[in-house]
Amino acid sequence: MNVITVSQVNTYIKALLDESTPLRNIYIVGEISNFLHYFRSGHMYFTLKDDKSQIKAVMFSSYAQKLKFKPEDGMRVICRGRISSYEKDGIYQIYVEDIQPDGIGALNLAYEQLKTKLADEGLFNEIYKKAIPKYPLKIGVATSNMGAAVEDIKNITARRYPLCELVIVPTAVQGVQATGDIVKSLKILDSMDDIDLIIVGRGGGSIEDLWAFNTEEVARAVFDCKKPVISAVGHETDYTICDFVADLRAPTPSAAAELAVPDIKVLETFLESSNQIMRNSLKNKIENEFQRLDTIENGSVLSNPAAYYNDLIVFIEDYNRELNDNFKNIVKSASLNFARTVGKLDALSPLAVLSRGYSMITGKNGEVLKSKKDIKSNDTVKITFPDGNVNVKIDEVNYE
DSSP: OOOOOHHHHHHHHHHHHHHOHHHHSEEEEEEEEEEEEOTTTOOEEEEEEOSSOEEEEEEOHHHHTTOSSOOOTTOEEEEEEEEEEETTTTEEEEEEEEEEESSSOHHHHHHHHHHHHHHHHTTTOGGGOOOOOSSOSEEEEEEOSSSHHHHHHHHHHHHHOTTOEEEEEEOOOSSTTHHHHHHHHHHHHHTOTTOOEEEEEEOOOOTTTTGGGGSHHHHHHHHHOSSOEEEEESSTTOOOHHHHHSSEEESSHHHHHHHHSOOHHHHHHHHHHHHHHHHHHHHHHHHHHHHHHHHHHTSHHHHOHHHHHHHHHHHHHHHHHHHHHHHHHHHHHHHHHHHHHHHHHHHHOHHHHHTTTOOEEEOTTSOBOOSGGGOOTTOEEEEEETTEEEEEEOSOOOOO
């Protein structure tokens, strides 16, 4: 009996699978489930299944990092790879080298996934959009220094608003290094204090050509810019993630230049019109003041000063006469009131009572004696008559 080990069996089966030509480059369609992505290693593990069976799948980081989209549970995909087994557990699986969404392109799926993610984070929200300056003096441009896009921006800016200066940072906008280059150029321009506005973009192309502007790195770099950013990528029908994040989307690089600067001819017309309006306003103001001066010169003061002063003298004399009359009336009224008051006081005066035959007796302390009982023998009292006072000493008091 020929006895072999488990390891030998698994090694033999693995060798059979690896040597099978049809299994070396196979395409399998199915639905992803149990998807796991280990971010530390970068490897992906999942199950590919249909309605009857399933197969284990693994995609190592060297292949996974090339994917344009993120695989998810429930996603129907086409996997390309090779069938082999892992000797340790003897389970055969597909070692995936590429994944394509079934029925939709990988780039389109990646685009929609990132768009949804950034929208949920609020990067497209209008509250974060910065205002585009009306009269920029210096504009930074992040694009390729060759091609129609940069030439259009330069020509249109020079024609529309020659007062503005362009700072062009040559940037790779297509290929492997484009994403990092765009991010770097944006940071350079945003760090320049005298830059008022940034234009980032490129001319038209396929979705693959424009893909750098659909990456998360570029989107976040645009969002993080302190300076306003105009996105000008591709043709009018092309929409990139960069367009949604930017403060303003221009359909083309040429349109970006037109949106970035005013038309100096329109400004000149406006200034000429404003200048004429100010001249007419000033002229009318001067004419009105001259008319006002003529009115003053023809008035009574300047035309006949003597008559004006005579009128003032008459007014003052009348006013003085009225003051004197009023003062006399006030004095007369006050005198009458004083006389009435004096009459009332005189009627109440003790002297008036004495003049009618009465007299007043006061004690030694000056108090008025009102009763016969207030007088005692040997008291000295003062009797007041209308014509003077008499001091009297009481020898004897007889009460009647």
